Amino acid sequence: MSARSKQSDPDGCREYTVGGIVTISLMILLVLAIIVGNVLSVVVFLGSKRFRTPQGYLKASLALADLGVGVLVVPYSVYTEITLAVRGSIGGTPRQGDPAPLFQPCLLMGPLFAGCTFVSITTIFLLSIERSVAVLKPLHKKMVITKRRTCALIALSWAVGFSLAMVPMVFRDGIVLQYSHCSKMCIYTITGQPQSSGWKIMLLFPAFDFSLLGGTVVINVLTFSAVRQYRKVRRRLARAEPTSQPAATAQPHLNCSDIAAAKTIGIVTIAFFTSFGPIAVLVVGNVLGHQWCDFSYCAFWILTSNSCWNVIIYSVRxxxxxxxxxxxxxxxxxxxxxxxxxxxxxxxxxxxxxxxxxxxxxxxxxxx
Structure with a gap:
């Protein structure tokens, strides 16, 4: 934090350096990128009839989760940092002697950011399952994966994600939800002793995330193994004699679009796994009592920037x-x-x- 701002008076007012101005500018650009990209995704997947498929609904749900981060979470951080630069006070945190506000914005922004993150991870997991069924069981895809089941799973993922995000607020044993000077976001902070249940509750977050991400990686490995085996069979049959060609038609046929979609979901999984790794390390480090200010800033904003990467991957792939x-x-x-x-x-x-x-x-x- 000292690299971005310096103390200018004993009352706590801070004078922002050029680095702070650059940071706010990058945050504003990130807000615009997240909003524009995910609005386009929602319009494409829900506004076009040919995209109203189970896969399209899942991608629209992922875009809505990312849009929630870009519309509320990141703009509040921008507002807070601008307030810090202009008045030397952090939005939502009252000065000494001022009356406490009736509503703390972090009570909304913290669970919202955590819930949207959980929804994104769960949606990527469901996308991997949908692509795996399309590749491994192409003849049963339309019977197993229906729009009604997909919408039910989407609703369940949102309910579970935000319920899990609210758990630390229910069991407040050594856990405080506040704006962090380091990460520039509203996050859960452990203030209790190591023996308190707060650290166990905080470990639920990386445990849940890595369980789903690990399962997603396993599913993608199985999917790509099947695609590789399918291509080997097709090449072997193509080199065979013409008398064996009827056997090639008897094999289950995979559409090129299904294979390309599986590769796209695999790239999205890798991008999210890479962006979430630093957050997991940070949470474990905080539980163990380590305070990594600069690393906290990098970890949270790497994860936040992932909200605009999905539309870029779709556009390329x-x-x-x-x-x-x-x-x-x-x-x-x-x-x-x-x-x-x-x-x-x-x-x-x-x-x-x-x-x-x-x-x-x-x-x-x-x-x-």
Whole structure:
């Protein structure tokens, strides 16, 4: 923290350096990237009929979880840091002698950030299962994976994620929810003794996350092993004699789109696993009594930046998604251009009509 701000007066006011201004600027850019990217994802997956599939609903749920981080969590951190730079006080934390506010924003932002993170992990796990069924059991995919079951699992993931995020607020044994100067976010902090139950409750978070992420990695390994085996069989049958070609048609056929989607989900899993690793190390270190300020900042904002990586991965890997985004942008630009042209035409016609009407009134005398 000392690298970003310095003490300027005994009352606790802080004078921000150039590094602090750069930090706030990057946070604002991250907010814009998260909002724009995930709004596009929601519009594509829910606004297009061809994307309203179980996989599309899961990706829309993932985008909504990331959107919650970009709309509320990160903007509050930006607001707090700007308040810190201007007034020397942290938003939501009263000064000494001031009356306590009726509502602490961290009571909303902390569980929201944790809940959205849990929903993202659970959704990635469900996406991996959906792709695994599509690859391992292509003939049973439509019977096993239905829209109704997918929507029920999405609702369950949101309920479980936010219920788990509220657990530390229910069992407050040595756990405090407050804004952190280091991570620049509202986080749960352990203040009790090592023997208290607070550290056990905090360990639920990395245990839950790594269990789902570990299961996701295992499922993706099985999926890609099946894809590799399928390609080997196809190549062997392609090199075989023509008399064995009917056997190739008897094999279950995998669509290229299913294989490409499985690869995309695998990349999303790797990105999320990489971004969550530092948070798990940080939580375990805090439980053991270590305070890593700079590492805390890097860990939380690496995880937060992951909220805008999904749409980038879709844009690079999914050709249909990329084309749909281009269509939306093109249609929006054309509509805006047409509106401007129509407004110019209307103003031009009104501008020409006014003087002509006056001339006619002056030339043609009134009839008595």
């Amino acid at each position: 999914d050709r249909r998604f990329r084309l749909r985004v281009q269509e939306l942008i093109t249609v929006s630009v054309l509509n805006l251009t047409n509106r401007r042209e129509n407004s110019v035409r209307e103003s031009t016609s009104v501008g020409h009509g006014g003087p002509c009407a006056l001339v006619l009134i002056e030339v043609i005398p009134p009839i008595h």
